[in-house]
Amino acid sequence: LKYTLKYEDGKIKLIHEQIRECVMERYLTNEEIIKNYRNKIIDTLSVNISKFKESSKDEGRIEEYAYHLLKLGDKHTLEFILEEPIVKEYFNKYHKEFYNYILQELLN
Numbered sequence: 300l301k302y303t304l305k306y307e308d309g310k311i312k313l314i315h316e317q318i319r320e321c322v323m324e325r326y327l328t329n330e331e332i333i334k335n336y337r338n339k340i341i342d343t344l345s346v347n348i349s350k351f352k353e354s355s356k357d358e359g360r361i362e363e364y365a366y367h368l369l370k371l372g373d374k375h376t377l378e379f380i381l382e383e384p385i386v387k388e389y390f391n392k393y394h395k396e397f398y399n400y401i402l403q404e405l406l407n
Contacts, residue, residue, distance in 0.1 A: 309358050337367045361389045365401060374405055381405075
C-alpha cells in the first residue's frame with residue numbers, strides 16, 4: 300500500500316483516484332464520521348504557528364488546518380488563526396484565492 304501514498308506539503312496523499320474513492324466509500328460513510336475524522340486531523344495538526352516559520356515542509360499544514368476548521372464551522376478558531384502574521388504571509392504567498400474564499404465564507 301505504501302506505493303500508493305506520497306508525502307507532499309506535510310500531508311500524506313493517496314496518488315490513485317480509485318483508491319481514494321474506495322477509502323471514501325469504505326470509511327467516510329456519514330457526516331458524523333467525517334466530522335470525527337476532521338476533529339482528529341485538527342487535533343493532530345494542533346497548530347503551533349511559530350513552528351511553521353522555519354520549516355517549509357510544514358507549511359501545507361496551515362492550509363489543511365484552515366480547511367478543516369472551515370468545514371467544521373469553527374469560525375472562532377479560524378478567525379484567530381488567520382490573524383497570525385505567518386498564516387497571512389503563507390496564504391498571500393501560496394494560496395491567495397483560498398484565503399479569499401475563507402474570508403468570504405467567514406462573512407456568511
